Amino acid sequence: MEVIGKTLPAREKSWAVSARTDQGLLAQIAHVIDGPFHIIHPQSFSENLKAFQDAMQVQNVHGHVYYGKKANKAGTWLREIAGCGGSVDVASIPEFVHSLANGIRGERIEVTGAAKSNELLWLAAQHKALVAIDALDELERAIDIAKQTAPLKILLRVIPPKAPNSRFGLSEADMVAALQKCVEAHQHIIMDGFSFHLDGYAVAPRAELASTLIGRCLEARALGLPCSAISIGGGFACSYVDEEDWREFQANVKPADFHAKKSFTHFYPYHQAPTGAEMLSAILNWSSDGDTLALKLNAAGISLYLEPGRALLDGAGMSVFPVQGFKRNAEHGIITVSGLSMSLSEQWKNSEFLPTPILLQRGGARPQETVKAAVGGSSCMEYDVLSWRKIEFPATPRYGDLLIYPNTAGYQMDKNESEFHQLPLPPKIVLTEQGGAFVWRVDQ
Template sequence: MAVTSPLSLPAHPDPELDAILRGGLPQELAYGFGGPFHLLLPDRFDANVAAFRAALDEAGVDGHVYYAKKANKAAAWIERGAVNGTGVDVASAGELREALGHGVRGENIVVTGPAKADELLRVAVLQGCLIAVDALDELERVIALAAAGPPARVLLRRLPPAQPHSRFGLDDTELATALERCADAADAVRMEGFSFHLSGYATQPRADLAGELVELCLKARARGLPADRISIGGGFAVDYATAEDWARFTAEQGPGHYHAGKTFTTGDFYPYHSPVAGADALREILAARPGGTGAPLAERLRAAGVTLLLEPGRALLDRAGCTVFRVQGVKDRGDYAILTVDGTSLSLSEQWFNSEYLPDPVLLGSGDDLDGGGDDGVDGPAVAACVGGATCLESDMLTWRKVSFPRRPRPGDLLVYPNTAGYQMDSNESPFHDLSLPPKVVLERTGGRTRWRLDRRPPV
């Protein structure tokens, strides 16, 4: 049988992270923790927030950025948000407690998610959070909870006409009923505007629906409702790899590139290259003409005096963290090797979607080399290897793909998976086999020094 050459998808270069990895810190942490760990870079979070704010300022649009907390459980992001005024998007009572407990003011929290629990709604109303109402019965529960206290701040979530089978939002009939109910219950509810949840990463559909929400605000005002803001949610793509590398990968990948002939279709994968990502995607949305005609969205927002709310998750965590595993064993399987590391695939959550986290892991020797060379300075021949987890499950594969390493990995070497802060590193983690959850290590760089501390929130 013909041997299939390994297929690579390198992440974008990150010289600052490379310098940290070369300094010996990963090896020290691996020794100290005795297992895998995650590195967090909160200054990257700050920079990503600043980029979104800059895009709003450039367009002359009043707006507010909320961090979608579901993207990563670490306290570090919430702590930074509390200091710099970034809001938080939460969807459970636990997430709301975490945000409030780390200093985020209720007025800077938006509560999303379907069929919210009464416990969540009660605290949200008392703390003055903005609640995205997803159903008529939920609106009634909010009104009842607010009857004896301050008015509840609400957005009405719109069912996207282009995605009529979505389980999120109010259709036309429900929306009309909700507006009438908000007007009748004005003492208990402050209806501040509209929101939507839209799947996918395309920018024009977001601009189209945002334009519709601006018009809905104007109609709601005619009924005496405040309606001065809209939320377009998240869905801002992250660009992990170059266009050339992504095009080559998607054109060539096939069963021969994976352990056990595993089959993936291109549609199974996150789009690891996006020509317009992060804050640039916001710029494109603001410059787009809703429906393809008339004034750009930014101009419509300004003219209507409507504030734009954003809820990015992954995009605020771009390059803000990586995940490190230690090689425990190496075995040969013909033309490739199988590595077993000291963690599980639950820490790389694309497997949750029966998919694969594709950016290449980087081999880091037991010294401080980043190119994977041996401590004796001799690289040796390149070796292809897949990466399995430390459990008794055949399906526990961190990387089904046969990745090319510059030499044969050895027990004690480290594998660094880049750019894993956004949804990868803790969305699906579990202490299976009584394995400890990987700790999160916060790196802070001041005065030319890099210092580390554990994230203040214990893993759960």
């Protein structure tokens, strides 16, 4: 029997509900793994990717949806991308090589991140990847490497006007110099366009800056540069809980709701609108003068690139932690699970992963009397806590129960993982369906 807590129940896709209510499935996996594990669902990822691609196609906007690989390291996503005509955004040599090894062609790879090494720039040139240039000295190194290898396709990253203190991107003076260097090195550098990344999840700032950059693309073309693309980065919103639940939580939350009266500087906005591909559609339909961004892009012959990570993983995974013990502490209990809070990464940003975990009771009948409890990891650190919030569970957790955290594929699973205490990292279990039944394997 399982009951979702009364506060902030998570939105779940049908596959996730079926998997956790499938008699014996999670118990079988838990028996084999003998520790915490993550479930990932490639079909949900493919559906999310197709929704983004369709949002562009319906507006006749050409471009690429680059999966922000840093959001989850599983190789399974890359295989899905290879089969869906998608692309990948990487920021390191291992990410680049991993993508190639899983069927992503070099021309479908974009390299972002600050101050890329010469080795990474060389790899990008050899495989005809796209590189977002972040600084003048990086551009100079890229030109030198391209002269020795092959022409290198680049974007010039812009510092957002509303974030002048960002450490990423080229200042206005450096941008002028960079464009001149691209003109001088046009035989070796293909200046494909501009890129930016904005914090937050608002539609208008992304659309406004993209619209402004259309004019800069036309100016760059006047210098003889091809300049036919704009990348609007990532930051596509997701909703983990329903709006009413989120509003009620925000209105009533207080330190006493958390173990040790823990307070937080911020929470991820667990309900938002629009989200995912709908947010992309809103960006493309944005207008300040009668013409939508989509129409402006098409009129200028400019492609749109984007780099969603979390949004492509929305609803595509869950994390499972075996219960190792339970004790009462003053007015609430403490559950200790097998595993560490590093495998639920929100806790390491002075925040909290708020969607309510689900208790899967095992081991026979027990009194169904509700109990409030926080959830701690199995390390010796006071701050190793998966849920500081005192969550109401339907019964007292027991050794061998499973605690399921829903919708964790985006950033939660492995951003801050650690083998502290020499504990192995939780494996990712790939869940697919064959003949109406679930089958599983370990992601490689």
